[in-house]
Amino acid sequence: MKHSRVPGRVLQGFIAVFLYAPILVLIVFSFNATKSRVKFEGFTLDWYAKLFEDRQVLSALYLTLVLAVLSALAATVIGTVSAIGLHNMKRRPRKALLALNNIPVVNPDIITGVSLMLVFLLCVSFLRSLGLRAGLGFTTLLLAHVTFNIPYVILSVMPKLRQLSRNTYEAALDLGANPFQAYRRVILPEIMPGVVSGAIIAFTMSIDDFLISYFTTGTSVQTLPMVIYAMTRKRISPEINALSTLMFLTVLVLLIVINILQSRDQKEKERRFRAVS
C-alpha cells in the first residue's frame, strides 16, 4: 500500500514557514523605506548606511569579533589538547569525563551565565580585598566565552581521533618521531578538519551568545546581541532589522562552511574505505 505524501508535505511546509517566516520578515523590513513595521513602502539601504555610522554599533561589532576570535582560538587549543588527553584515557574515566563535558552543552544558558557571574564576583571581591582594581568586564566576558566553547571543540575533535587507527601514531614513533613530533606531524593534520570545524562552531557560538554575556560583562562592555537588545528597549528602529539581518547572514555563512567541511570529510572517508576494501 502506498501512503499519500500530502500530509507530510503540508507538515514540512508548516515547519518551513514557522522557522523562516520571521527571519524573512526581518530581512524584508530591513530594506523598508519608512519606519513602518506593518507596511512595506519602498526599497532603501539607508538603515544599513546608518548602522555603519552608529558608533555604539560599530564598537560593539568590534568587541564581538575580537571576543569571538580570541575565545574561539583559546577554546580550540584547550579543547583539542583535552580531546587528545581524553582519547588516551582508559575507557571508563573517558566515558565519565565525556558525560561531564556534555553537561554545559545542554545546561540552560541562563544557569551557566548566573553561575559564572557568581564565580567571577567572588574572584572580584577577593582581588579587591587585596587592594587590586577589579570588576566584571572584557576579561570575565572572554573567560566565560572560552568556558562555554571548550565542550563544542571537544565534541567536534573526538570523532576524528576515534577514526584514527592505533597504528598511525605508532607508525610515526616507529619512523623516529618523538611523541611531540608524532602529534605535530601526523595526528594534528589527521584531525585538522575536526579542529577547524570546532573553531568555527566556537566562533559562531560566541557571536550568537546573549544570555551568558549579559551576566558576565560589566556595564561598559557590550556585545552586538546586547546592543540589539538595548535598542529594542529604547527606540524602535529598522536599524535593528538591518543589524539582525547582517548577524543572521554571518551565522548562516559559517554554518554552511561547517557543513561543507563535514560533508567533504565524509566523502574522503568513503573514498578511503573504498580504496582499502
Added chain:
Amino acid sequence: MPKELIRLVDCTMAFDGEIVLNAINLTIHDKEFLTLLGPSGCGKTTTLRLIGGFETPTSGGIFFDGARINDVPPHKRRVNTVFQKYALFPHLNVFENVAFGLRIAKIPDGGGKKSRLPEGEIEERVQGALELVGLKGYHRRRVHQLSGGQQQRVAIARAIVNRPQVLLLDEPLGALDLKLRKEMQHELKEIQRQVGITFVYVTHDQEEALTMSDTVVVMNHGNIQQIGTPVDIYNEPVNAFVADFIGESNIIQGVMHKDYSVSFAGRLFECVDSGFDPNQPVDVVVRPEDVRMTPPDGGQLRGTVNSVTFKGVFYEIFIDVGEIEWMVHSTSAPKIGDEVGLLLTPEDIHVMDRPDLFPEGAEALTLEDVDPEPEFEDGGGDGEDGEEA
C-alpha cells in the same frame, strides 16, 4: 652463523593478568630472515611489538646488540615496522610518506651538532626506495589512490628507506590475493637480499614461512614450539602440533613399546626413534606423501579407499583402516572402494612426545588407558563431554 643481533630472554607478556606470551626465549641473528609462524591469537604480533618497543614485557629482558632495551622508546630503536594494516599517513602523498623518517632524522655533522638531511639526499633515497619496491613514478599519488598491494609496498619503502638494522613485518601480504602474494614473497626476498638487513616476519601461512625463511619459529598459545630451518621444521617436527601446522600429517596415537619399536593402529612398527620410556604414550606422525600404496596384501596395513581428490600435482586419497582414516598423497589414483595396502618404512614414522598427556609429575599412562578412544582421549579428563549425547 652471523653475529647475534636481538635476544629475548624469558619474555613474558600479560594483559590484565592474562598471559599472552609465556617466558619465550628467542635469538635473532644479523641478516637473518626469521619468521614467526602460528595460528591467530598465538602472540606473533605481541612478540613483534615487544621488539619494536610498543609494549614493555611484564617480565624478562630484550637485548639489542647486547644492550638491554626494555625501556628504550620506539623512536630510539634502530628497528622499523611494516604494520599489519599498513598504517600509512593519509594526509601525505606517497613521496612524503616514504620521506617521513628521513625528514625527522638528525645526522651528526662535523662540529658535534646535528642537522637535517639535505633535500637532495632525501629525494634520492626516497626515489631509490620506491624503485626497489616497484613503485617508480607513483611518488605524487595520494595514498587512497593506491591498491592494497601498492599501499603495502609504500609501507615497505617507508620502512627500509631509513636503513634500519632490523625490519619487522606483520603479515605484510595478508590482504593480497594468492597470485600477488606469491609475487610479493619473491620480491620481499629479493629486497632483503639487496638491502642485506634482518627481517623478522610474521605470518600464519606455513607455506609462506617455509619458502621465505632462514629460520622458522613455530608458536602456539604464547609458547614457542620449535625453532629451526624450514627443512628441520618440516622433516623433524618436535611435536604433533608443529607437524600438523607445518604441512598435512597423519597423527596417530600410539605407545612406544621399546627403543626402535612403536605400536599403533593395532600392530608393532619398526622405527628410528629411541629414548622414550617403555610403554610411554606418544604421537606418531606420518606425512601423507610418505605413505606408499601397495596391493592389498603388500603393506603392513590394509584399508578401503574412501575418497580421491585431484590436487594438481598429486591426488589426495583418504583410506579407511579400521578406526583411523589415513591421508595419502600419490600421483596415481585408485578407485573409491578399492582395497589397498599401506606400506610405511621406519624412516617415515616420526614418534613424538605427547605434551598434553604429560602434565608435570603425572605418571605415564599405560597402554590400556590410551587405546580405546584414540581420537578423543585427552588425558586426565573424566569424560564429561559426549557422555549424555
